[in-house]
Amino acid sequence: MIIEPRMRGFICLTAHPDGAAQNVKNQIEYVKSKGAINGPKRVLVIGASTGFGLASRITAAYGSGASTIGVYFEKEPKEGKTASPGWYNTAAFEKQAIADGLYAKSINGDAFSNEVKQQTIDLIKADWGQVDLIIYSLASPVRTNPKTGVTHRSTLKPIGGTFSDKTVDFHTGIVSEVSIEPANEEEIENTIAVMGGEDWEMWIDDLKAAGALAEGATTVAYSYIGPKVTEAVYRKGTIGRAKDHLEATAFTITDKLADLKGKAYVSVNKALVTQASSAIPVIPLYISFLYKTMKEMGIHEGCIEQIQRLFNERLYTGGDVLVDEKGRIRIDDWEMRDDVQAKVAELWKTADTETLPATGDLAGYKHDFLNLFGFDVAGVDYQAEANEMVEIPGLQKA
Numbered sequence: 001m002i003i004e005p006r007m008r009g010f011i012c013l014t015a016h017p018d019g020a021a022q023n024v025k026n027q028i029e030y031v032k033s034k035g036a037i038n039g040p041k042r043v044l045v046i047g048a049s050t051g052f053g054l055a056s057r058i059t060a061a062y063g064s065g066a067s068t069i070g071v072y073f074e075k076e077p078k079e080g081k082t083a084s085p086g087w088y089n090t091a092a093f094e095k096q097a098i099a100d101g102l103y104a105k106s107i108n109g110d111a112f113s114n115e116v117k118q119q120t121i122d123l124i125k126a127d128w129g130q131v132d133l134i135i136y137s138l139a140s141p142v143r144t145n146p147k148t149g150v151t152h153r154s155t156l157k158p159i160g161g162t163f164s165d166k167t168v169d170f171h172t173g174i175v176s177e178v179s180i181e182p183a184n185e186e187e188i189e190n191t192i193a194v195m196g197g198e199d200w201e202m203w204i205d206d207l208k209a210a211g212a213l214a215e216g217a218t219t220v221a222y223s224y225i226g227p228k229v230t231e232a233v234y235r236k237g238t239i240g241r242a243k244d245h246l247e248a249t250a251f252t253i254t255d256k257l258a259d260l261k262g263k264a265y266v267s268v269n270k271a272l273v274t275q276a277s278s279a280i281p282v283i284p285l286y287i288s289f290l291y292k293t294m295k296e297m298g299i300h301e302g303c304i305e306q307i308q309r310l311f312n313e314r315l316y317t318g319g320d321v322l323v324d325e326k327g328r329i330r331i332d333d334w335e336m337r338d339d340v341q342a343k344v345a346e347l348w349k350t351a352d353t354e355t356l357p358a359t360g361d362l363a364g365y366k367h368d369f370l371n372l373f374g375f376d377v378a379g380v381d382y383q384a385e386a387n388e389m390v391e392i393p394g395l396q397k398a
């Protein structure tokens with residue numbers, strides 16, 4: 001079938017298998033071009049199909065020759081109906097990895113559930129015995145706690161007062177004022193339950209109880225801080241509370257891993273266009289100024305550049321892992337540079353619909369957004385027939 005982007009709100013309902021494959025190929029080539037990393041050999045990535053998780057899987061496989069197991073929640077294709085993008089990304093990655101002699105298997109299901117945890121542990125035990133690195137990169141609006149059966153939904157709201165500022169609809173380029181009412185206690189708690197550290201800790205507890213963690217096992221989860229302009233709605237809002245919880249959980253897990261000489265880290269990453277971030281108010285406008293500024297300064301990075309740097313210059317240098325005063329790894333260091341932030345703050349003041357195409361990188365934002373779904377990728381013929389019925393070679397049966 002001929003596959004075109006079909007937009008609805010913040011999401012695209014279709015995905016292009018060949019575009020996704022080209023994206024994965026580009027990421028693999030990037031990691032290979034940066035040379036070998038003396039990293040882990042058996043890597044589990046939870047949230048492995050898109051964004052930072054996919055970049056982590058590719059970096060582990062092609063940077064340090066790791067065997068990888070990916071866990072994700074993606075929609076499979078049906079005749080005449082495309083799969084979700086992470087399905088095609090995973091298919092392309094596993095096809096290439098297996099062809100290159102790398103172990104690559106995956107599980108498609110709800111990572112928050114006991115069943116998916118057990119299936120993953122069984123696979124690790126059967127094929128590897130133990131795992132060296134666990135990347136935790138889930139981004140989800142909903143989680144059912146397997147112990148209580150309660151389903152929690154996250155919200156993106158400020159805490160303590162109404163938030164009003166500019167935002168952009170990146171499809172139309174229209175800049176407008178957005179006002180978001182503050183969250184109540186229940187909404188805060190629910191957001192922490194979805195995006196905080198509870199599930200990460202459950203994964204590590206279960207892996208440890210099964211004897212599936214190698215001596216010196218490391219686990220890394222991803223967080224975000226960001227600038228003043230997004231603070232009220234992000235870091236000091238409901239999602240920020242969840243990230244505080246996630247960051248605190250790193251210390252709890254590190255204590256639990258002491259007998260294995262293991263360690264849990266949170267890595268604070270740069271703001272990037274992903275399916276998760278495009279749904280957060282104000283962030284797309286910030287990203288369009290950030291991209292513009294960082295590209296002009298020659299320091300722009302995407303997910304793959306970020307994670308290659310995380311592995312190569314933070315986690316696997318052969319020396320101590322560099323962390324900030326709160327024990328967090330910072331690969332948002334370039335985003336948070338004073339000169340970058342000063343420029344973004346200056347551009348922010350001028351933001352309106354007329355000037356944004358020139359002052360912000362709206363085109364770059366749109367391009368990256370389409371890219372998430374395999375569209376607008378250089379070298380792909382979108383007029384050609386594409387096969388939507390792609391299989392994932394390493395996919396395990398439920």
Ligand SMILES: NC(=O)c1ccc[n+]([C@@H]2O[C@H](COP(=O)([O-])OP(=O)(O)OC[C@H]3O[C@@H](n4cnc5c(N)ncnc54)[C@H](O)[C@@H]3O)[C@@H](O)[C@H]2O)c1
Pocket residue numbers: 046047048049050051052053071072073074086109110111112137138139140222223224268269270271272273274275276277
């Ligand atoms: N995008 C950013 O700007 C940014 C910046 C810093 C940190 N982060 C953090 O990085 C992490 C990953 O975010 P992303 O932006 O790469 O998101 P993403 O939407 O690209 O990826 C989310 C992944 O989680 C998987 N997933 C979601 N729900 C699942 C479930 N129930 N079971 C199994 N898999 C599930 C998806 O399949 C996908 O692989 C998040 O913690 C996010 O807060 C993102």
